[in-house]
Every structure is written in structure tokens, then in C-alpha cells.
Amino acid sequence: MQRLINRVLPSLLALIGALVVSGLAIALSGSSPLLAFEALLDGAFGSLDGLSEVAVKSCPLLLTGLAVAVSFQAGIWNIGAEGQLLMGALAIAVIGSRATWLPQPIGLPLALGASATFGALWAGIAAQLKLRRQVNEVISTIMLNFIALGLLSYLVQGPLMEAGGRYPQSDALSPEFLMPRLSPYRIHLGLLLALFLAAAMQVFLYRSVAGYEIRATGLSPEAARLAGIDVRRRLLLALLLSGALAGLAGGIEVSAITRRLYERLSPGWGFTAIAVGLLGRLSPVGVVAAAFLFGAMDAGSNAMQRVAGVSSVLVSIIQATVIFFLVAFERRTWFSKISAEPD
Amino acid sequence: MNPAPTSASLLSIRRLSKRFGALRALDAIDAEFSGGEIHAILGENGAGKSTLMHVLAGLLRPDSGECRIDDQAIRLGSARAARSAGIGMVHQHFALVDALTVAENLALSLTPDADWRFDAVAVGEKACAFAAQVGLEIAPPSAIVRDLPVGARQRLEILKALAGAGRVLILDEPTAVLTPPEVRLLFAMLQQVRAQGRLVLFITHKLREVKEVADRVSIMRHGRVVGTYRAAEVSESQLAELMVGKLEVSPHIRRPPHAGATVAMQARELSMRDHRGVVALDNVSVTVRRGEILGIAGVDGNGQRELFAVLAGLATPESGQIEVGGKSLSALAPRVLRQVGVGYIPPDRHREGLVLAMSVAENLLLHRNVLRRFQRHGLLQRPAARRWAAALMQQFRIKAASLDAPLRSLSGGNQQRVIVARELSQPLAVLVTSNPTRGLDLAATRAVADALRAAAADGCAIVLISTDLDEVFDLSDSIRVLYRGRLSDAVKPPVDAERLGLLMAGIQAGKEPCNA
Numbered sequence: 001m002q003r004l005i006n007r008v009l010p011s012l013l014a015l016i017g018a019l020v021v022s023g024l025a026i027a028l029s030g031s032s033p034l035l036a037f038e039a040l041l042d043g044a045f046g047s048l049d050g051l052s053e054v055a056v057k058s059c060p061l062l063l064t065g066l067a068v069a070v071s072f073q074a075g076i077w078n079i080g081a082e083g084q085l086l087m088g089a090l091a092i093a094v095i096g097s098r099a100t101w102l103p104q105p106i107g108l109p110l111a112l113g114a115s116a117t118f119g120a121l122w123a124g125i126a127a128q129l130k131l132r133r134q135v136n137e138v139i140s141t142i143m144l145n146f147i148a149l150g151l152l153s154y155l156v157q158g159p160l161m162e163a164g165g166r167y168p169q170s171d172a173l174s175p176e177f178l179m180p181r182l183s184p185y186r187i188h189l190g191l192l193l194a195l196f197l198a199a200a201m202q203v204f205l206y207r208s209v210a211g212y213e214i215r216a217t218g219l220s221p222e223a224a225r226l227a228g229i230d231v232r233r234r235l236l237l238a239l240l241l242s243g244a245l246a247g248l249a250g251g252i253e254v255s256a257i258t259r260r261l262y263e264r265l266s267p268g269w270g271f272t273a274i275a276v277g278l279l280g281r282l283s284p285v286g287v288v289a290a291a292f293l294f295g296a297m298d299a300g301s302n303a304m305q306r307v308a309g310v311s312s313v314l315v316s317i318i319q320a321t322v323i324f325f326l327v328a329f330e331r332r333t334w335f336s337k338i339s340a341e342p343d
Numbered sequence: 344m345n346p347a348p349t350s351a352s353l354l355s356i357r358r359l360s361k362r363f364g365a366l367r368a369l370d371a372i373d374a375e376f377s378g379g380e381i382h383a384i385l386g387e388n389g390a391g392k393s394t395l396m397h398v399l400a401g402l403l404r405p406d407s408g409e410c411r412i413d414d415q416a417i418r419l420g421s422a423r424a425a426r427s428a429g430i431g432m433v434h435q436h437f438a439l440v441d442a443l444t445v446a447e448n449l450a451l452s453l454t455p456d457a458d459w460r461f462d463a464v465a466v467g468e469k470a471c472a473f474a475a476q477v478g479l480e481i482a483p484p485s486a487i488v489r490d491l492p493v494g495a496r497q498r499l500e501i502l503k504a505l506a507g508a509g510r511v512l513i514l515d516e517p518t519a520v521l522t523p524p525e526v527r528l529l530f531a532m533l534q535q536v537r538a539q540g541r542l543v544l545f546i547t548h549k550l551r552e553v554k555e556v557a558d559r560v561s562i563m564r565h566g567r568v569v570g571t572y573r574a575a576e577v578s579e580s581q582l583a584e585l586m587v588g589k590l591e592v593s594p595h596i597r598r599p600p601h602a603g604a605t606v607a608m609q610a611r612e613l614s615m616r617d618h619r620g621v622v623a624l625d626n627v628s629v630t631v632r633r634g635e636i637l638g639i640a641g642v643d644g645n646g647q648r649e650l651f652a653v654l655a656g657l658a659t660p661e662s663g664q665i666e667v668g669g670k671s672l673s674a675l676a677p678r679v680l681r682q683v684g685v686g687y688i689p690p691d692r693h694r695e696g697l698v699l700a701m702s703v704a705e706n707l708l709l710h711r712n713v714l715r716r717f718q719r720h721g722l723l724q725r726p727a728a729r730r731w732a733a734a735l736m737q738q739f740r741i742k743a744a745s746l747d748a749p750l751r752s753l754s755g756g757n758q759q760r761v762i763v764a765r766e767l768s769q770p771l772a773v774l775v776t777s778n779p780t781r782g783l784d785l786a787a788t789r790a791v792a793d794a795l796r797a798a799a800a801d802g803c804a805i806v807l808i809s810t811d812l813d814e815v816f817d818l819s820d821s822i823r824v825l826y827r828g829r830l831s832d833a834v835k836p837p838v839d840a841e842r843l844g845l846l847m848a849g850i851q852a853g854k855e856p857c858n859a
Contacts, residue, residue: 207723
């Protein structure tokens with residue numbers, strides 16, 4: 001019990017701190033913080049539609065948050081979940097608008113598998129650069145984000161542009177590749193898949209030998225190496241898994257929600273994921289909780305803007321402040337390790 | 344060998360004391376140093392040399408005592424006060440910005456505080472003028488420090504120290520990083536500095552250098568100055584004895600060398616350079632037989648780290664090979680060495696031996712073979728692993744709140760017991776250890792030593808790399824000495840401290856010093 005409290009406490013404190021700061025911001029702008037928060041809560045949890053939207057917004061955050069958790073646990077600072085997500089989205093958009101001869105029970109899993117693979121391959125570039133050329137993965141994954149975004153932008157305005165050619169977006173996915181929804185709401189099967197993967201990651205990291213080796217490598221690479229653990233293979237595995245999870249997030253989003261590819265597909269999930277991962281203390285169970293929290297904020301933000309007249313951007317302020325407080329509450333933060341890294 | 348008379352002193356130290364926890368690093372030290380002399384501070388690692396110099400340079404605040412320059416007391420514990428009193432120090436690890444030019448590196452010391460401008464040409468000219476004035480040759484002001492050889496960087500550091508201070512120049516083991524021609528150049532330079540009436544304090548554990556360059560020498564042991572002599576009036580063997588101290592009992596070799604036993608591990612002709620490019624291991628061959636404890640003594644910094652790293656597969660030697668059980672290895676990696684039954688007690692337990700943020704149980708599992716043993720379908724068999732870990736905890740008397748207590752919460756001795764328990768839990772052909780009892784209390788030291796002896800009695804071959812002579816004497820069946828990356832032959836019994844001290848200082852009986 002004591003250990004549980006110790007693990008959850010910093011996240012709770014950070015959250016409370018963030019709410020206080022954003023409350024102050026609301027008050028300064030002349031609105032009522034209480035009214036705003038109430039509207040936020042009501043928007044998220046006050047209706048079935050709201051709840052469905054919480055699930056929809058949480059899903060990509062959950063998967064990318066898991067991606068961040070597994071790589072950070074290995075001591076690899078994958079800042080590239082955004083790019084990996086976009087590559088996953090690209091994969092399913094290409095397959096889903098062309099391979100229409102596949103029946104759904106085969107086609108959809110196959111396409112999602114392609115999304116995960118594309119994400120993993122995109123992360124694999126950073127992994128190879130790190131393992132072979134000692135390129136810091138923080139730099140390479142950030143750069144790969146820009147490349148992925150540029151590639152996406154080019155494709156939806158060129159080769160992949162819809163047949164009608166009016167908007168910079170791809171053709172819609174054919175129905176075989178659409179994720180089943182619980183009509184009339186937008187909540188979809190992808191959420192179950194994400195929750196299942198979270199459980200699987202929890203088992204993997206804390207019950208499997210490979211997961212143990214990944215954690216040991218992240219906490220003390222020298223000790224892991226002397227123990228006879230193949231540190232390089234573990235780093236590679238962690239980064240590939242991370243990329244696959246992020247890629248899958250993109251695949252599910254396209255298949256369930258957007259149903260086609262366009263430039264502003266992601267509002268920056270891959271970056272918010274870092275806050276989700278840290279708030280969840282890099283454990284899959286914690287990431288689930290953090291993702292739902294952030295998802296609820298996103299889902300409720302429109303209602304808050306409508307009812308309380310507070311801009312929905314406030315949610316971004318809360319999310320960003322959470323990171324600041326987390327870093328402040330942790331004595332040895334994950335971020336300080338980035339700069340302490342010798343290579 | 345009469346203590347040297349003290350002349351009019353430039354720098355005097357009165358009853359200077361400094362403790363680190365239970366350790367008396369400086370124990371009420373008194374000393375007098377005069378201007379115009381090169382004064383060597385000789386002692387083993389841990390004798391207190393560096394602590395004393397750091398106190399003088401204002402980097403450490405002593406618990407009590409005082410320092411005076413020209414009979415003026417210096418405010419202690421302030422680097423700024425030390426500098427303005429005229430004390431400059433050159434550290435072993437240079438404090439230069441590698442990516443900047445010579446002039447840029449000197450700017451801080453050569454320009455007055457009030458001047459906010461940086462004029463590279465002016466600073467360069469000033470640097471050259473100052474260098475000429477003190478008789479130092481420096482690299483061109485526009486050269487990038489990264490491109491300079493080590494000796495040139497050191498001269499830059501010396502110039503920096505002299506520019507900012509000027510009365511007392513402290514050098515912390517300056518020759519450790521230099522090639523022999525560079526050492527000669529350094530000594531010539533130090534004589535120049537002395538000729539200008541400055542005091543040079545020169546930390547070393549190399550006897551030959553004391554004789555070569557110093558006017559006087561103070562020997563430190565266990566935080567005390569055990570004597571000050573004129574360098575010309577004391578022999579190297581006398582210095583060695585003063586440095587390591589006289590052992591009361593003549594150390595004994597417990598068992599005859601295990602000549603008949605099978606060879607457990609054989610390392611042949613290992614050579615490697617450290618990150619500076621200086622030779623760290625020079626054609627080292629190690630043979631250790633079943634049941635034998637081979638002690639490798641030596642002063643720290645003579646290749647111990649590198650030898651451990653190579654034997655552990657953590658570093659790749661430039662040449663040489665390792666055989667375990669008569670078979671040469673496919674690759675030198677910890678993974679492969681673990682596979683053939685080599686265990687390790689690393690020199691830095693926090694860095695290489697343990698994961699502090701993990702639990703006791705998880706740290707007991709931190710071994711490839713253990714993980715393999717408890718793996719089923721990729722998953723860790725937790726109940727079985729925990730039973731096994733609990734048994735080890737009991738057997739090795741590891742004191743911890745529980746199996747799940749974070750390793751960080753354990754005392755140093757119990758942390759080391761975790762490593763020993765883990766390594767000895769596996770069938771071992773060879774155990775390579777480096778300073779296995781460093782920093783441990785008496786009970787833990789005994790427990791570790793007993794565990795090593797028991798392992799050897801069971802047929803495990805042990806390589807004991809240690810800078811602690813007592814430990815080497817206490818445990819070893821045969822002793823070899825590592826000096827400047829070279830390994831001496833086994834020292835034949837009776838082994839006495841003086842002979843060992845000479846070997847550790849690089850002097851072999853009837854031979855020229857091997858580093859000439």
C-alpha cells in the first residue's frame with residue numbers, strides 16, 4: 001500500500017499543481033475556474049456521447065503513451081512517436097484504399113499489422129543510427145518526425161490525393177478496413193485492442209525476462225552488460241516495440257475515426273504521449289490512467305469553451321504544466337538523464 | 344636520512360584535519376614549504392595527497408586547521424581566496440574547453456574581471472608574452488585545444504594556473520597522462536618555474552620522479568605526513584618502505600602454487616590503450632589455475648580498470664586472447680564469458696554490479712545464467728525465482744527489509760553481499776574481482792573474504808585485482824604486480840612489503856626501472 005502511494009503521489013501532486021496553475025490562469029482572464037472545470041467534467045462525463053468521446057480521444061494517447069513508456073524504460077528517449085504514428089496512418093491509408101479484394105476479418109488486422117510494422121521501421125531508422133553510428137536518438141527521432149510530416153504532406157497533395165482532387169487528402173478507406181464502432185457513438189473496437197496491449201505490455205515489462213532485461217538496461221546499462229545481457233538487442237527491441245505501438249495508434253485512428261489520410265491528422269499525440277508516459281510513471285497501468293485523464297480533458301474542452309467561455313487551449317496548458325510539476329517533484333527525473341547520457 | 348631542516352617558509356600548514364564519514368582523510372597535518380623548491384608529495388592512493396591539495400586550492404573545506412602564505416592566513420574552503428592568495432592547481436583531468444582555441448581558454452585567467460570584451464588577438468599576444476616571461480612554450484593562440492597533444496594541453500593548464508595565481512603551483516599526478524619525452528619537457532619547465540622563486544607541489548606515487556625532479560619530498564600515509572626529506576638524501580627503497588609502511592608480520596603464502604592443477608583461465612598477451620591513447624595494458628598474460636587465488640597488486644591507475652574490463656569482455660583489447668577451460672572464446676563479451684562460467688565482482692559496484700533502483704530480488708537475478716534458469720516461455724518464473732533469492736539472502740546474511748526493498752536502501756556491505764551471493768550462486772570456473780572489499784566495514788570485509796576463500800576451496804580460480812595490499816596478502820596464493828600496464832612475474836615467497844613496494848613503484852631488483 002505504502003509503495004502504491006509512493007508511486008502515485010508525484011503524479012497526483014503534479015496534477016493538482018497543474019489544476020491550480022490553470023485555475024489561476026482562468027481567473028486572471030476573468031472567468032470562473034470552478035465553472036470552467038465543472039463544464040469540463042460535464043462535457044467529458046455528463047453524457048453517453050461525452051463518454052464515447054473520452055474513449056475516442058484516449059485511444060491514440062494510450063497507445064503512444066505505451067510507446068513512450070517502453071522506450072523510456074529502456075533508457076531510450078523516443079521523441080518520435082508522432083512520426084511513427086503518421087507512418088502507421090500512411091500504411092493503412094495506402095492499403096485500405098487499394099486492397100479492396102480482402103475480406104474485413106483478414107484485411108483490417110493485416111492493415112493494422114502494416115501500420116505497426118511501418119511505425120517500427122520508422123523507429124528502426126533511429127535505432128540503427130544509434131547502435132551503428134552512436135547518433136543520439138533524441139535528435140534522430142525529432143528529425144524523423146519532420147520527415148514523416150513532410151512525406152505525408154507531399155503524398156496527400158500528390159500521389160495519394162483523392163480521386164476528385166479537391167482537397168489535400170487521400171481517398172476514403174474502403175469499408176472492409178473500417179474499425180467497427182458502437183453506433184450511434186464513435187467509440188470503437190480499437191480501444192479494446194489498446195487496453196489489451198496495455199495489459200500485455202504490463203506483463204511483458206514486469207513478468208518476462210526480456211522486459212526485465214529492458215528495464216535493467218535502462219536503469220544501468222553497464223551493470224546489465226556485465227550481467228551478460230545483450231544490451232544492444234534489448235535497446236533495439238524496445239525501440240521497435242515503441243515504434244510499432246505508435247504506428248498502430250495511427251492505424252487505428254485512420255481506420256476508426258478519420259477514415260482517410262490528411263495533413264493535420266494528429267493534433268500532436270506523439271508529443272502529448274510523453275506527458276502521458278511520464279504522468280503514468282512509465283508503467284502501462286499508469287499510462288492507461290493518464291491517457292484517460294488526458295482524453296477526458298480533450299473531450300471536455302469543447303464543452304468548457306461553449307459553457308464557460310474559456311478557450312479549449314487551456315487543456316494544453318494543464319497538460320504542459322503537468323510535465324513541469326512532474327519534473328519538479330522527481331528528484332532524479334527522466335529528463336535529467338537525457339543530458340547525463342555520455343553519448 | 345635525516346629529516347630536512349625547514350627553511351623560511353612560503354606556505355605553512357597547521358593541524359589540518361578533514362574527515363569523510365569514518366575516514367580520517369587528513370589527520371592533523373603540519374607542513375612547511377618554501378619558495379623556490381619543487382616539493383613532491385608521495386603516497387599511495389587514499390593516503391590523503393589529493394585531499395590535502397584540494398584543501399590548499401580551496402576546493403575542500405577542512406574540519407579544522409589553518410594555512411598561511413607569507414604568514415598571512417588564507418580563508419579556507421574558497422577557491423577564489425586560494426587563487427588570490429597565489430595558489431593555482433592543475434588537475435589530473437584538465438579543465439580546458441576542447442572546442443575553443445588556446446587564446447579563448449586563457450582569456451578567463453588573463454583578462455581583468457571588469458573587461459567584458461573578448462579580443463582574441465590581444466589575448467593571444469598577452470598569452471604569448473606571459474608564456475615567454477615564465478619560460479613556457481605554448482601552442483599558437485589560434486590552435487583548437489582538441490587538436491593539441493596531451494603535453495601541450497598540460498602546459499596550457501600550467502600557464503593558466505600561473506597566470507591566475509603565481510606563488511604556488513600544485514600539480515596532481517601530472518606525469519600520469521604524459522609520454523616520456525613530454526615528462527622530460529615538463530620537468531624542465533618545472534625547474535624554470537622554481538627558478539622564479541615559486542613553490543611547486545607535485546603529487547605523485549612514482550619514486551623515480553621524486554628522485555629526478557624534487558628538491559624535497561613529504562611522504563603521506565593514512566592521512567598523516569610520515570616524514571619530509573631531502574630527495575637527494577633518501578633512497579628509492581627507503582621511500583617505498585615509507586610509502587607502503589612496514590608490515591608487522593611477514594606475509595605468508597598459504598599454499599604452494601597450484602602448479603599441478605588444471606588451468607582455468609588463460610589470458611595471453613593482452614594489450615590495449617586507454618581513451619587518451621596511452622598504453623594501459625602492455626602484453627599482459629595471466630594464467631590462473633583451479634582453486635588458486637591470484638593476487639594482482641599495484642598502485643591504482645596502472646591498468647587495473649583496463650585489465651578487469653578486458654577480462655570481463657567490457658573492453659576489446661588491441662591484441663591478445665582469452666581461453667577459459669582450455670577453449671578460446673568465440674567473442675570477448677560478458678555474455679560469452681558468463682556462458683562459460685566466469686563470474687565478476689566489479690570495481691564500481693554501483694555502476695557495474697547493481698541496479699540501485701531495482702529490488703534486492705531483482706538484483707540477485709541480474710545474471711544471464713540465472714535469468715535463463717528461471718525463464719519459461721519467455722516469462723520469469725517468479726515464485727521459483729523468489730524462493731531461490733530468499734534462500735540466497737539467508738545464506739549470505741544479506742540484511743534488507745525484504746526481498747522487495749530497493750537495493751539503494753541497503754548498506755554498502757549488504758549491497759556487496761548481494762553481488763557476491765549472485766556470482767557465487769552459479770557454477771563458477773573463474774571469478775574475476777576488483778577491489779572486492781573497498782569501502783566495506785570489517786564484518787562485510789570478512790564475509791566477502793571468507794566467501795572468496797570458500798569458492799577457491801571448491802575449485803574456483805580467482806583473479807583478485809586489488810590496490811589494497813592487506814587484502815592481496817590475506818587472500819592470495821600467488822602475487823603479481825601491475826605497473827604501468829605491465830604485469831610482473833609471480834613474486835616468490837617470502838614476499839615482503841619492501842620488495843612489493845619497489846615492484847609497485849616500477850623497480851625490479853637488479854633491473855632498470857621498466858618504464859625507462
